[in-house]
Amino acid sequence: MDIKQVQELIRFVSKSGVNEVSIEEKDFKITIKTNQAPTVVNATIPAPAPAPVAVAPQAAPVAPAQAAPAPAAATPAVAADSSNYITIKSPMIGTFYRSSSPDKPSFVNVGDEVKAGQVVCIIEAMKLFNEIESEVSGRIVKVLVENSSPVEYDQPLFLVEPA
Structure with a gap:
């Protein structure tokens, strides 16, 4: 190997x-x-x-029993806002960062237009920084996770209004 x-x-x-x-x-x-x-x-x-x-x-x-409440708690918030929003979810377990370093601006903010393939955040896992890209084009409606917070697999990170 x-x-x-x-x-x-x-x-x-x-x-x-x-x-x-x-x-x-x-x-x-x-x-x-x-x-x-x-x-x-x-x-x-x-x-x-x-x-x-x-x-x-x-x-x-x-x-x-432990994993189900987190997505279930996030789902009513998504449903309350609007059913036509698309959720960008975490593809892994790690630490969520909105920017590449503390002194840099956030990749995206509420109201920003994103395109499919555009980097929206970074998730650090095992000392590796993984860029997370949007799978859809649209406008960021809500950021669902605080900067530097731990995230779980499949946890909602952003709500996007499709273009």
Whole structure:
């Protein structure tokens, strides 16, 4: 396994929310662990990774009870504003940042027009800064997360009025 493959594996672990990945070959062994709580991680990705599947059945009954209230609490706010808004959600667990550094302006603010593919925020996961792009074109109606706050997988970040 070369350094590029190791970097790709680290990117996969940070984006997918997997708690631990171990790979063993003839003369090579690597284990990548995150500091994330396993109950949240197992709820987000039980099937794709063979190793965590054994852990998932133990944590699965607990995880939906903890993970379900956050999206459920956000859903009434979305419904109250308008049903025609599109939600940009977090693709991973990490820390949400509205700008690339504290002294730089925010990527987007309420009222800004965004295009599909435009960077709207950064999520830091395992010391990697991942640019999150808008999947739709439209106008930012509401920012749902405070700057420097932890976010969960699939947590709503922005409301966008489609163009």
